[in-house]
Amino acid sequence: MKEGATEEQVSHVVERIEEVGCTAHLSQGELLTVIGAIGDRDRVSSLGLEGAPGVDHLVPILKPYKLASAQFRKGQRTVIEVDGRRIGGEHFGLIAGPCTVEGREQTLEVARVVADAGAAMLRGGAYKPRTSPYSFQGLGVEGLRLLQEAKEETGLPIVTELMDVRDVADVIEVADVIQIGARNMQNYTLLAEVGRTGKPVLLKRGLSATLDELLMASEYVLKEGNTNVMLCERGIRTFETTYRFTLDLLAIPALRELSHLPIVIDPSHAAGRRDWVGPMSLAAAAAGADGIIVEVHNEPEEAICDGPQALPTELFADYAEQLRRVAEVAGKQVATV
Numbered sequence: 652m653k654e655g656a657t658e659e660q661v662s663h664v665v666e667r668i669e670e671v672g673c674t675a676h677l678s679q680g681e682l683l684t685v686i687g688a689i690g691d692r693d694r695v696s697s698l699g700l701e702g703a704p705g706v707d708h709l710v711p712i713l714k715p716y717k718l719a720s721a722q723f724r725k726g727q728r729t730v731i732e733v734d735g736r737r738i739g740g741e742h743f744g745l746i747a748g749p750c751t752v753e754g755r756e757q758t759l760e761v762a763r764v765v766a767d768a769g770a771a772m773l774r775g776g777a778y779k780p781r782t783s784p785y786s787f788q789g790l791g792v793e794g795l796r797l798l799q800e801a802k803e804e805t806g807l808p809i810v811t812e813l814m815d816v817r818d819v820a821d822v823i824e825v826a827d828v829i830q831i832g833a834r835n836m837q838n839y840t841l842l843a844e845v846g847r848t849g850k851p852v853l854l855k856r857g858l859s860a861t862l863d864e865l866l867m868a869s870e871y872v873l874k875e876g877n878t879n880v881m882l883c884e885r886g887i888r889t890f891e892t893t894y895r896f897t898l899d900l901l902a903i904p905a906l907r908e909l910s911h912l913p914i915v916i917d918p919s920h921a922a923g924r925r926d927w928v929g930p931m932s933l934a935a936a937a938a939g940a941d942g943i944i945v946e947v948h949n950e951p952e953e954a955i956c957d958g959p960q961a962l963p964t965e966l967f968a969d970y971a972e973q974l975r976r977v978a979e980v981a982g983k984q985v986a987t988v
């Protein structure tokens with residue numbers, strides 16, 4: 652309220668707030684009176700209190716996302732379970748595989764190695780969002796078929812990207828988790844569509860998206876009744892050009908405070924270089940990430956896409972073991988089946 656607002660003006664505002672079924676919380680200082688309106692944000696804003704006598708200004712303090720907010724689940728953490736593998740809460744999961752599905756041998760070989768090393772899920776893109784339209788765009792349906800074969804052989808659930816609502820039926824036949832790429836984080840029709848499939852979703856943070864925008868995007872999926880969303884930090888664009896993107900590890904404690912959803916870190920796309928992937932993965936696990944999604948290739952030098960950041964299969968078991976130890980130190984159980 653304005654300095655010098657009268658008692659009558661204060662009680663008028665309180666009455667209006669109560670009229671719409673909200674609670675007014677009065678805080679009277681020496682000079683100023685602050686009235687907290689607790690309840691539905693839309694109802695309070697529809698009162699047009701900005702113009703009411705004695706009112707100075709309105710500050711919305713409610714988060715614009717509800718279902719994704721930590722308060723919504725009253726401190727309980729969401730755990731995503733796929734074929735007995737859990738990610739979230741106490742459970743840490745490693746998702747590994749090639750950037751893109753290139754062929755049968757490559758896909759099966761990488762799948763076997765990551766399965767043997769205890770990965771929880773296999774990643775691999777059949778539809779690829781490439782910066783250049785002249786770059787390889789993914790094998791499409793043939794890529795999905797190869798992922799299916801890898802799943803049948805290793806038992807690993809599949810994480811694969813959906814870019815276009817027109818491919819949803821093909822993708823959900825194979826995908827156990829639908830990946831929404833960074834470039835599609837704000838494709839709201841796509842988000843609602845994956846929400847309606849009911850499949851778990853790995854939602855990647857947009858290249859220049861704030862955490863609030865990421866959470867609002869997750870709300871589009873949750874709103875459709877799909878509660879299985881993992882938030883993925885994969886590096887954001889900053890002024891720094893030494894590495895591909897800046898891995899924002901503060902997103903881990905911050906998102907943990909703001910939301911109940913599991914937090915997965917992708918060190919590969921941030922680092923852009925395989926020798927930086929290990930340290931960033933360990934740092935993420937130490938900071939309390941619920942999972943890591945990492946790129947692995949059997950012949951990184953020959954990879955069609957993102958070869959320089961792919962861990963070679965030979966080094967993967969050691970990498971997974973180190974990661975497991977750090978995750979355990981951070982208080983997590985590492986998914987084993």
Ligand code: PEP
Pocket residue numbers: 750776780831832833834855885920
């Ligand atoms: C990927 O996971 O291969 C990928 C393209 O990721 P992003 O959408 O984060 O760039």
Ligand code: MN
Pocket residue numbers: 750751920946956957
């Ligand atoms: Mn990639």
